[in-house]
Amino acid sequence: MISFRVDGRSVVPPYLQIVQQVRQALRMGRLDVGDQLPPVREVVAATAVNPNTVLKAYRDLEREGLIEARAGHGTFVLKRPPGPPPGTHSRLGRSLARWVQQAREAGLDDESIESLLRVQLRAAAEKEEIA
Amino acid sequence: MTAVIQTRGLSKRYRRVRALSDCTITVPEGRISALIGPNGAGKTTLLRLLSGLAKPTAGEMAVLGGTPRQDPVFLAEIGYLAQEMPLYRRFTADDHIGIGAHLNRRWDAGYAQDRLRSLNIPLDRAAGSLSGGQRAQVALALTLAKKPGLLLLDEPVAALDPLARRHFLATLAEAVADGGLTVVLSSHLLADLERVADHLILLAASRVQLCGDIETLLAEHHVLVGPRKDTTAIEKARTVVQAVRTARQTTLLVRGNAPVIDPDWESDEVGLEEMVLAYMGQDAAPAPAQLTTVGEDQ
Amino acid sequence: MTWLVWRQHRAQFYVGAALLAALAVLLLITGLQMASQYHSAIAACTANRSCTDQGGLFLGNRAVGFLVIMTLGTPVLAGLFWGAPLVAAELETGTSQFAWMQSVTRRRWLAVKTGWMLLAAAVWGGVISALVTWWSGPNNALHLDAFNNGRFDIMGLVPVAYALFAMALGIAAGTLLRRTLPAMAVTLAGFVAVRAVIALWLRPHYMSAVTVTYNLLRGYTPAGSYWQLGQGVLDPNGHLVPVPNGPAAFGVAMGYLPASCAPLNGGATKVAPSCAQALGRFHGVITYQPAGRYWAFQGIETGIFVLLAAILITVAAVVLLRRDA
Numbered sequence: 001m002i003s004f005r006v007d008g009r010s011v012v013p014p015y016l017q018i019v020q021q022v023r024q025a026l027r028m029g030r031l032d033v034g035d036q037l038p039p040v041r042e043v044v045a046a047t048a049v050n051p052n053t054v055l056k057a058y059r060d061l062e063r064e065g066l067i068e069a070r071a072g073h074g075t076f077v078l079k080r081p082p083g084p085p086p087g088t089h090s091r092l093g094r095s096l097a098r099w100v101q102q103a104r105e106a107g108l109d110d111e112s113i114e115s116l117l118r119v120q121l122r123a124a125a126e127k128e129e130i131a
Numbered sequence: 132m133t134a135v136i137q138t139r140g141l142s143k144r145y146r147r148v149r150a151l152s153d154c155t156i157t158v159p160e161g162r163i164s165a166l167i168g169p170n171g172a173g174k175t176t177l178l179r180l181l182s183g184l185a186k187p188t189a190g191e192m193a194v195l196g197g198t199p200r201q202d203p204v205f206l207a208e209i210g211y212l213a214q215e216m217p218l219y220r221r222f223t224a225d226d227h228i229g230i231g232a233h234l235n236r237r238w239d240a241g242y243a244q245d246r247l248r249s250l251n252i253p254l255d256r257a258a259g260s261l262s263g264g265q266r267a268q269v270a271l272a273l274t275l276a277k278k279p280g281l282l283l284l285d286e287p288v289a290a291l292d293p294l295a296r297r298h299f300l301a302t303l304a305e306a307v308a309d310g311g312l313t314v315v316l317s318s319h320l321l322a323d324l325e326r327v328a329d330h331l332i333l334l335a336a337s338r339v340q341l342c343g344d345i346e347t348l349l350a351e352h353h354v355l356v357g358p359r360k361d362t363t364a365i366e367k368a369r370t371v372v373q374a375v376r377t378a379r380q381t382t383l384l385v386r387g388n389a390p391v392i393d394p395d396w397e398s399d400e401v402g403l404e405e406m407v408l409a410y411m412g413q414d415a416a417p418a419p420a421q422l423t424t425v426g427e428d429q
Numbered sequence: 430m431t432w433l434v435w436r437q438h439r440a441q442f443y444v445g446a447a448l449l450a451a452l453a454v455l456l457l458i459t460g461l462q463m464a465s466q467y468h469s470a471i472a473a474c475t476a477n478r479s480c481t482d483q484g485g486l487f488l489g490n491r492a493v494g495f496l497v498i499m500t501l502g503t504p505v506l507a508g509l510f511w512g513a514p515l516v517a518a519e520l521e522t523g524t525s526q527f528a529w530m531q532s533v534t535r536r537r538w539l540a541v542k543t544g545w546m547l548l549a550a551a552v553w554g555g556v557i558s559a560l561v562t563w564w565s566g567p568n569n570a571l572h573l574d575a576f577n578n579g580r581f582d583i584m585g586l587v588p589v590a591y592a593l594f595a596m597a598l599g600i601a602a603g604t605l606l607r608r609t610l611p612a613m614a615v616t617l618a619g620f621v622a623v624r625a626v627i628a629l630w631l632r633p634h635y636m637s638a639v640t641v642t643y644n645l646l647r648g649y650t651p652a653g654s655y656w657q658l659g660q661g662v663l664d665p666n667g668h669l670v671p672v673p674n675g676p677a678a679f680g681v682a683m684g685y686l687p688a689s690c691a692p693l694n695g696g697a698t699k700v701a702p703s704c705a706q707a708l709g710r711f712h713g714v715i716t717y718q719p720a721g722r723y724w725a726f727q728g729i730e731t732g733i734f735v736l737l738a739a740i741l742i743t744v745a746a747v748v749l750l751r752r753d754a
Binding site for chain 1: 163302326327329
Binding site: 179182184185186201202203206207209210211213215217218219220222226230231233234235236273274277 | 436524527536
């Protein structure tokens with residue numbers, strides 16, 4: 001079963017961290033359709049997070065259609081989030097590693113790299129909007 | 132949602148000192164409410180009033196539907212943990228569980244024993260020779276074993292190391308997850324409260340400054356950053372909680388949802404710590420923005 | 430709640446029971462010895478018709494006799510070690526709050542604790558008193574001093590009342606002062622002060638004393654174990670004669686008497702007629718409480734101390750229940 005990590009210092013609110021971790025686990029293949037999610041009580045015991053927070057995360061995921069609560073049995077994964085097949089991430093990750101290597105050799109520091117990435121993401125988003 | 136706690140104008144005065152003034156709060160059922168405030172703000176007083184250990188000098192309150200009173204039925208519904216976590220020094224955890232069984236109507240001895248065993252706390256050692264963290268867990272287990280409807284905890288994690296704190300808060304959250312329990316706990320450690328609490332009561336200068344669900348409160352507050360200029364227009368539409376002005380910049384923490392039209396102002400979300408510190412007043416540490424600006428000026 | 434009181438005070442109970450047992454063994458053994466000593470002496474003197482002369486006979490063991498006198502202090506021990514910490518120690522450590530938050534109302538908490546402790550105090554005082562009273566039987570018959578200060582206080586009913594008073598005082602002090610050591614100090618001081626005041630200034634006046642004037646030569650001794658409050662010699666005018674510190678006869682200084690009385694000071698038993706005539710103008714006076722009033726006095730003093738105990742417990746209860754926890 002998946003185990004959650006909630007970072008109290010993160011800018012991301014706890015419930016969103018849980019949602020993201022479920023989505024990520026589904027993308028990476030650690031969670032599969034039909035797997036059971038830990039009950040609220042267990043998540044709370046492991047992370048010392050407010051039960052309502054976990055409930056909210058599970059509700060959001062349910063609304064997205066990713067999970068389903070079956071009365072008396074627990075909460076189960078319904079489907080994977082839309083996105084590329086699992087292998088995509090590792091493939092893209094490798095080409096990204098090459099690009100980062102190039103950027104470093106060119107003399108870019110982490111901040112410049114992040115700033116470049118942000119600019120590209122924004123540009124891509126604008127292009128999608130126009131399209 | 133029924134309110135487990137509802138007070139109006141609650142005040143407590145000791146001779147000349149006003150420990151609590153005009154306190155009006157509501158705590159809905161099932162919440163874990165963080166009671167925050169500087170030392171001497173009245174947190175302990177409020178908890179003692181709610182539990183019936185002290186009597187108010189003015190105002191009224193309804194706790195679990197009634198006034199706190201010397202009555203076994205009411206006492207059975209309330210769990211109160213004082214800061215000192217009193218236990219009988221010579222008695223073991225098992226002894227305490229036995230005492231609880233004799234004194235309480237509702238008592239789940241098995242719960243207490245399972246709870247402590249799962250934390251590896253020896254049941255047969257005298258309470259006086261347990262560590263602070265272990266004592267806190269024993270006290271909490273005993274309080275939970277009577278299956279109260281409301282838990283009032285006064286700085287329960289103050290003397291605990293980070294791991295013990297984590298275990299304590301996890302136990303608490305688990306008990307709330309089981310249902311039928313509302314918790315009010317006072318603490319200085321905002322990081323802990325941020326993850327475990329969903330309701331906030333902020334006391335400063337013996338008065339209630341904030342009371343409500345944390346999510347709602349955070350949504351109502353924003354930080355506005357802009358140039359050093361006149362802010363009357365902004366102040367008219369919303370409440371300014373804290374204003375920091377330097378030679379070239381003004382930072383306002385405001386409460387109110389009116390949109391900011393002026394393009395000079397940047398609106399940002401506010402975090403729990405920032406909001407709490409702003410309300411706690413002058414004694415708070417200076418906002419980070421002020422520090423960096425001072426450096427720039429030099 | 431009773432169960433909790435038992436668990437908390439189990440050790441104290443065992444210590445107390447052990448002390449009582451030890452005392453019982455000691456007094457039983459020596460008491461039986463003394464009783465047989467006494468009975469043989471009586472049998473012997475009855476044969477010789479010399480029973481009035483037995484006042485000098487000393488019975489028993491000096492050390493045990495001393496211990497018996499020391500039981501004057503046993504009531505206050507109950508107040509000091511069981512009473513003072515009862516509420517104070519729990520207020521100091523905060524365990525009172527623990528109990529109150531375990532669904533026990535303050536009223537029930539105090540009532541059960543106090544009730545058992547008062548009972549324990551009564552038993553403590555009662556058992557010691559019973560043992561001492563029984564043990565003192567021969568001595569009392571011999572010396573007829575049961576009504577005197579010091580003896581009155583350790584026998585009969587009053588030790589029970591003293592113990593109840595001491596316990597109540599300890600509990601009240603602990604409740605008001607909220608700390609064990611100051612409460613113990615106040616209990617000790619208060620107990621001694623109240624006992625002294627009542628025994629020395631109040632007790633003689635429970636009932637109006639009886640005063641009898643008598644012929645000096647014939648003398649007068651009230652019957653039984655009476656309590657002598659005062660004694661003296663009245664001059665012909667009815668005024669008390671100061672106690673002579675030089676040669677005297679029948680309590681009258683030689684200066685007031687003719688020379689014919691002089692041999693009396695040397696130990697002669699025959700009184701010359703002129704001396705007798707002179708002495709006849711003086712009278713002996715004795716103020717006392719008759720022996721028959723012994724139990725009345727025991728009852729009155731018991732009542733006083735029980736009343737004081739009740740007042741103290743009431744005060745403690747009112748203060749505890751009104752005060753914030």
